[in-house]
Amino acid sequence: MPGSVEALHTEFFNALVAVLPQLDHLHYGLSDPDDRAIWGAPRRLAQGPASLFERLIRLGDVQSLPPGAVAVDVGCGLAASGVQLARRFGLVVEGINLTEAQVPLARARVAAAGLSAQVRVHHADGRAMPLPDSCADLALLVECAFHVPDKDRLMAEIARVLKPGGRLLVADQERVGPPLEVMGMFFFGAEGTLARAGEAAGLSLTAQEDVSAEIAAWMSDYARAGDYPARLGLAAWASVGGRPSAAAAFLRGSRRFDTLIRAELAARGAQERFAESPIRRLREHTAQELREGVSRYVLQRYTRLG
Numbered sequence: 001m002p003g004s005v006e007a008l009h010t011e012f013f014n015a016l017v018a019v020l021p022q023l024d025h026l027h028y029g030l031s032d033p034d035d036r037a038i039w040g041a042p043r044r045l046a047q048g049p050a051s052l053f054e055r056l057i058r059l060g061d062v063q064s065l066p067p068g069a070v071a072v073d074v075g076c077g078l079a080a081s082g083v084q085l086a087r088r089f090g091l092v093v094e095g096i097n098l099t100e101a102q103v104p105l106a107r108a109r110v111a112a113a114g115l116s117a118q119v120r121v122h123h124a125d126g127r128a129m130p131l132p133d134s135c136a137d138l139a140l141l142v143e144c145a146f147h148v149p150d151k152d153r154l155m156a157e158i159a160r161v162l163k164p165g166g167r168l169l170v171a172d173q174e175r176v177g178p179p180l181e182v183m184g185m186f187f188f189g190a191e192g193t194l195a196r197a198g199e200a201a202g203l204s205l206t207a208q209e210d211v212s213a214e215i216a217a218w219m220s221d222y223a224r225a226g227d228y229p230a231r232l233g234l235a236a237w238a239s240v241g242g243r244p245s246a247a248a249a250f251l252r253g254s255r256r257f258d259t260l261i262r263a264e265l266a267a268r269g270a271q272e273r274f275a276e277s278p279i280r281r282l283r284e285h286t287a288q289e290l291r292e293g294v295s296r297y298v299l300q301r302y303t304r305l306g
C-alpha cells in the first residue's frame, strides 16, 4: 500500500533501525545539561529518550503497581518501554504496533532480554486491539497519538481495555492553534484534543507536565551535535559492513523522507529554511515550533473512571 501511513512508517523505520541498531526508544528526548558537551557521541543518542521515559513512569507512579499487573503499550515501537516495564517492575506487557516491519525487531529485542514470557508484541492497530475488555492496569501511549488522525477512536479503545481505576500515560505533541498534518504520518491535534477525546471516553486527565522547553533544548543539542545525517552515514558505514541491502534501504528511505518533507514544506512556503538534510531539519523545525510556543509537548496521566 504505497503512500499509506503504514508504508511510510515501514520505509522510514526500516531504514533508521538498519543503520542505528543501538536505537531502542523511538521517541524524542530530554537533554541532560551535563551531557551537552559530548552529546554528539553516537552512544549518547538513546539517553535523552530514555530519560523521557523515566519522567513518564514517575508521573504515572508505575512502581506502585504490583508485579504481574498488566500494561498495554500502544504504538510500542521496538518494545524498549515494554522491556523496562517487565524487567524493573515485573509487569506483563502487551505491545501493540501497526508497523509490521517493527514487530519482529521488537520481538527479537524482547527475546534477547529473556522476557518473551512476559512481553508480547502484536501486529495490530491501537484503535482495534486484540485484547479483552478491562484487562489492563496501565496503558502507555508514547508518541503514538500524533500518528493517529482519529483520536476519539484511539482513546475509546484504550478506555475499553483499561480496568476501572487503570491509568494511561501519554507523551504527545499538540499544536497551539489549528491542527497540522505533516507527510501523511503526523496528525498533530489542536491543544486539548486528546484530553477531550479522553474525557468523552471516560478517561479523566489527572496530571500533566509541559516539557516543551526541555524537548526543544534536546532537539537543539541534537541538531548542533553536527551533521546528524552524516553521523547516520558513518553509523551505516560501521554497522552495515557486510549488509549492503541495509545501506541501500537507508538511502532509499532517507531520500523518500526527504522528498516528502520537502513537498510538505513547499506547500507551507518554508522550503528555503530546510534545504539541507531532512531528518535534522525536521527536528530543528519541531524545536523551533516548541520554542515559539506554536506546539506543546506534554506528558499526561489519565485515570479510567469506574
Ligand SMILES: C[S@@+](CC[C@H](N)C(=O)[O-])C[C@H]1O[C@@H](n2cnc3c(N)ncnc32)[C@H](O)[C@@H]1O
Binding pocket: 009, 024, 025, 026, 027, 074, 075, 076, 077, 078, 079, 080, 081, 096, 097, 098, 099, 102, 124, 125, 126, 127, 141, 142, 143, 144, 147, 148
Ligand atoms: C514515534 S514511534 C514511538 C514508539 C514507542 N512508543 C517508543 O516510545 O519507543 C511511534 C510508534 O507508533 C506506531 N503506530 C503508529 N500508528 C499506530 C496505530 N494506529 N496503532 C498502533 N501503533 C501505531 C508506529 O509504528 C511506531 O512504532
